[in-house]
Amino acid sequence: MAITLGDNRYGKAEVRLVRVVRDGARHELRDLTVSVALAGDLAAAHEGDNSGVLPTDTQKNTVYAFAKRYGVGEPEAFGLLLARHFVDTQPTISWARVDLIEHPWSRLGPHSFARDGGPTRVASVTVTGDASHVVSGLAGLVLLNTTDSEFHGYVRDGYTTLPETTDRVLATEVSARWRWASVGAAASWGASFQGVRDALVEAFVETYSYSLQQTLYAMGSRALEKQPELAEVRLVLPNKHHFLVDLAPFGLDNDNEVYVATDRPYGLIEGTVLRDDAPPAPEAW
CATH class of the missing domain: 3.10.270.10 (Urate Oxidase;)
Known part of the structure; x- marks a missing residue:
């Protein structure tokens, strides 16, 4: 009986990210939950060879580093930046998806906010070697x-x-x-x-x-x-x-x-x- 590995992926789920922009007295706040999923040539990892595995902890750190280096801005744009990075820099990864949930806050003052009870904004970005969706x-x-x-x-x-x-x-x-x-x-x-x-x-x-x-x-x-x-x-x-x-x-x-x-x-x-x-x-x- 032949046994083969089917579809698989791995990643870091629900990374909590709060980014404050301190540009003068009026601050900006973005509050996101970011999940990363990666797929590609990962059969060796399922047989004990981790040489092609980017640790999920590294994926989490990348989210935080990109938030500092590039800012957060629109969730879709931030997701595209992350997903393209993982596909372009990891030889074993040919597919990346980044799911983002933005938690809304209402402004009370220049640096004061209240958690908003309104609808939550979400985005899902998928990047392959030659396409983005x-x-x-x-x-x-x-x-x-x-x-x-x-x-x-x-x-x-x-x-x-x-x-x-x-x-x-x-x-x-x-x-x-x-x-x-x-x-x-x-x-x-x-x-x-x-x-x-x-x-x-x-x-x-x-x-x-x-x-x-x-x-x-x-x-x-x-x-x-x-x-x-x-x-x-x-x-x-x-x-x-x-x-x-x-x-x-x-x-x-x-x-x-x-x-x-x-x-x-x-x-x-x-x-x-x-x-x-x-x-x-x-x-x-």
């Missing part, structure tokens, strides 16, 4: 409409108990990823992030929803319409259920006013919206 995104964007949402006409069988509704609360916590058609628009990382965020919010607010699937498609479509640099948008929308409370035992009517918010179980709606002419994705992402 970037996926940007956000997580934790909580949205809610108190009306303009219905849900009815669905399949009913012997196990269906959910009542149909023509007026419900629709709430979700958006996780979105968008793939860039080209890395050439590097100067617009931040502007694109804000543009996509605004487009997702606008579509959620303006769509009269008959299902969360319909809302997902409207959100993804709006982002692509407003941001031509994107090839596709992937959305994960948990349905944050709000159920009407039965107030009849207390002699009270409940005209869509009092709800119980539940955290589980929940419906989970996922989907991809892409351009017809979108370049193929380099790999599953």
